[in-house]
Amino acid sequence: MNKYILIFTAFLFFSCGSDTKEVKSITSQSDMVEKDTQTKPEEGGYGFEQIAEDMGYTTYEWNESVDKTFFGDPKASKGGTLNYIHSLFPRTMRVLGQNSSQVLNSRTILALCYQGLLSQHPTTLEFIPALASHWKISDDKMTFEFRINPDARWWDGRQVTSEDVIATWDLRMDETILSPAEQITYGKFERPVAKSKYMVSVKSKTVNWRNFLYFSTMALHPHYILKDLDGTAFLEEYAFSVIPGTGPYILKDENIKNQESYTFERRDDFWAAKSPFNRYKYNFDKIKVSVVKDNDALQYEKFKKGEQDIFNVQRSRRWIEETDFKATKNGWVKKQRVFSEKPAGTSGYYFNMRQWPFNDKRVRYAFCYLYNREKMNKEMYYSEYGMMNSLYSGSIYENKNNNPFKHNPSEAVRLLKEAGYATRNSDGWLVHSETNRVLSFEIVIQKTSAYMVTPVQQMLKEYGIDMQIKFMDYNTMIKNVNARNFNVCLLAYSGLVYPNPEGSLRSTLADQDDNNNVWGFKSPRVDELLDEYDICFDQKRRVDIIREIDGIFSDVHPIAFSIARNYSRMMWWDKFGYPEWMFSRYVGEYWDSLYYWWYDGSKDSNLNDAIETGKSLPVKPIDMKYWPTYLSENS
Numbered sequence: 001m002n003k004y005i006l007i008f009t010a011f012l013f014f015s016c017g018s019d020t021k022e023v024k025s026i027t028s029q030s031d032m033v034e035k036d037t038q039t040k041p042e043e044g045g046y047g048f049e050q051i052a053e054d055m056g057y058t059t060y061e062w063n064e065s066v067d068k069t070f071f072g073d074p075k076a077s078k079g080g081t082l083n084y085i086h087s088l089f090p091r092t093m094r095v096l097g098q099n100s101s102q103v104l105n106s107r108t109i110l111a112l113c114y115q116g117l118l119s120q121h122p123t124t125l126e127f128i129p130a131l132a133s134h135w136k137i138s139d140d141k142m143t144f145e146f147r148i149n150p151d152a153r154w155w156d157g158r159q160v161t162s163e164d165v166i167a168t169w170d171l172r173m174d175e176t177i178l179s180p181a182e183q184i185t186y187g188k189f190e191r192p193v194a195k196s197k198y199m200v201s202v203k204s205k206t207v208n209w210r211n212f213l214y215f216s217t218m219a220l221h222p223h224y225i226l227k228d229l230d231g232t233a234f235l236e237e238y239a240f241s242v243i244p245g246t247g248p249y250i251l252k253d254e255n256i257k258n259q260e261s262y263t264f265e266r267r268d269d270f271w272a273a274k275s276p277f278n279r280y281k282y283n284f285d286k287i288k289v290s291v292v293k294d295n296d297a298l299q300y301e302k303f304k305k306g307e308q309d310i311f312n313v314q315r316s317r318r319w320i321e322e323t324d325f326k327a328t329k330n331g332w333v334k335k336q337r338v339f340s341e342k343p344a345g346t347s348g349y350y351f352n353m354r355q356w357p358f359n360d361k362r363v364r365y366a367f368c369y370l371y372n373r374e375k376m377n378k379e380m381y382y383s384e385y386g387m388m389n390s391l392y393s394g395s396i397y398e399n400k401n402n403n404p405f406k407h408n409p410s411e412a413v414r415l416l417k418e419a420g421y422a423t424r425n426s427d428g429w430l431v432h433s434e435t436n437r438v439l440s441f442e443i444v445i446q447k448t449s450a451y452m453v454t455p456v457q458q459m460l461k462e463y464g465i466d467m468q469i470k471f472m473d474y475n476t477m478i479k480n481v482n483a484r485n486f487n488v489c490l491l492a493y494s495g496l497v498y499p500n501p502e503g504s505l506r507s508t509l510a511d512q513d514d515n516n517n518v519w520g521f522k523s524p525r526v527d528e529l530l531d532e533y534d535i536c537f538d539q540k541r542r543v544d545i546i547r548e549i550d551g552i553f554s555d556v557h558p559i560a561f562s563i564a565r566n567y568s569r570m571m572w573w574d575k576f577g578y579p580e581w582m583f584s585r586y587v588g589e590y591w592d593s594l595y596y597w598w599y600d601g602s603k604d605s606n607l608n609d610a611i612e613t614g615k616s617l618p619v620k621p622i623d624m625k626y627w628p629t630y631l632s633e634n635s
Helices: 103-113 162-172 180-186 211-216 231-237 296-304 316-321 361-370 373-379 409-418 447-461 474-482 524-535 539-556 591-596 601-613 626-634
Strands: 081-086 118-120 127-129 132-137 143-148 199-203 261-266 286-291 310-312 333-339 346-351 440-445 466-471 488-493 559-561 567-573
Touching: 081 296, 081 591, 103 261, 103 286, 103 591, 127 132, 132 211, 143 162, 143 211, 162 180, 162 199, 180 211, 296 310, 333 626, 346 361, 361 409, 361 447, 361 559, 373 447, 440 447, 440 474, 440 488, 447 466, 447 488, 474 488, 524 539
Parallel strands: 081 286, 440 466
Antiparallel strands: 118 127, 132 143, 143 199, 261 286, 310 567, 333 567, 346 488, 346 559
């Protein structure tokens, strides 16, 4: 996935709940509200943990010697503010429903403000407690039961109950939230049933190995609010207001400055603050996200002046030529390439196959043969990247037989002739032999993307293809994309540890708006494979299925794939502490700093002293390879 759009995923590393052995010691907010002494242990009340195993429930057993390494650093301290500047303001503050699929929503608002019943271990991917302390899976893998922690609280102190799970499912199944992928994902379940105040059960309609993952990590919303709203009202009332959550941070309405900034405040009353899964995480008192639209240079200058604390360097030219300024040479600003196992995602030129000219496969192929990625990588990106030839680039799911579409103008010309574009008009543009229509189309981009798109425009122009560039702000551009009002667009989707191709490749989504099948991709064979993938519990076979899907997609070729890298290029002012691995194994991006880093007052003091006196601080090696080393040592 790219930094802009997020493929729907239930797999996010967000705040976790308590370890059951410490269930009565992890409360902060719940110590200040009346505890429920009425609900019996067998109904999920206090004391349930003593009978859970006899009732067939399981939980994750915390291993202090191992797990404390990956849930933050014991040296972490609470306090301070993290300032970050982004080029976009969220299209909505909601984390579900129309326009909520941006990375901004999932990695900040959702990850900081909401929780699911369960989460996943950031290194092993095992399920761990969050709002639920225990869970049970039936022998036929069709029915899932959860025991909600009686200490779990919403921001206002109300208890989390089974009704919240049901209300959240109901909302996701409401077609008026204008997010059809939600109905595909959660339509695989019957309506959840409250077995008691804290115990909830849900039955799958069919066996699906991902069902437990998606349902258990579904971010919950409060029933006491949703009971009075339908989907349309929900979209309107919470467009730029945040519905209460259970997570470690709160985002108040007065801290949302539309199109300017939004500031998260750490909750002193976060119900699971003392959980072993959380105690060393969520350390900043405030996280402020400011917005500088369509001006990457200004954003970078603000970082250099200290107006933002961290900077994710996207451009190779900047990384190579513009990062060795005084502050980095003196070690006041650190810079590193942080390697991880994060999925590469998918990026490139997305074709709208529903309309001319990209409804013709030969035109799509010709575009790809003229798009000289290798030259751009060498001349513009300092050979920092590899070539992306798959929806699952660099992973075990990639089909290695996919056409790499290396630069081949002669093949492009042949295909264009075959498609009817053999001659040019007086302006030099290709025209169709029968319709006399000029091969001209529009791409809408942000101004900050011009440096990437203009060279491609020239490559196409040389061979008589007129790609007209139109500048537009991101939110308007994505609105048009979601309404299928585009010819070709430059986009990227984030990658998933567990691929979920259904949300972007299912044929039934091709002619609907507001979902990730932006290309209009349809394939009966892929639909068959998606059905098999859902019920396949054999990982080896699942890999084969995804590889076949990847091959079919590549043959249709709805994307002119771009480039990929398996590391993040980070810069930050040296006033923070962080775990030795810096970024987590599968996220591997700057978002991890919001969850795991902390403000270090002594470092900040040393930094200020160094700046005042001109003294240098230690300079770090450019490459940070904790996870590649970990993988080699533990494989």
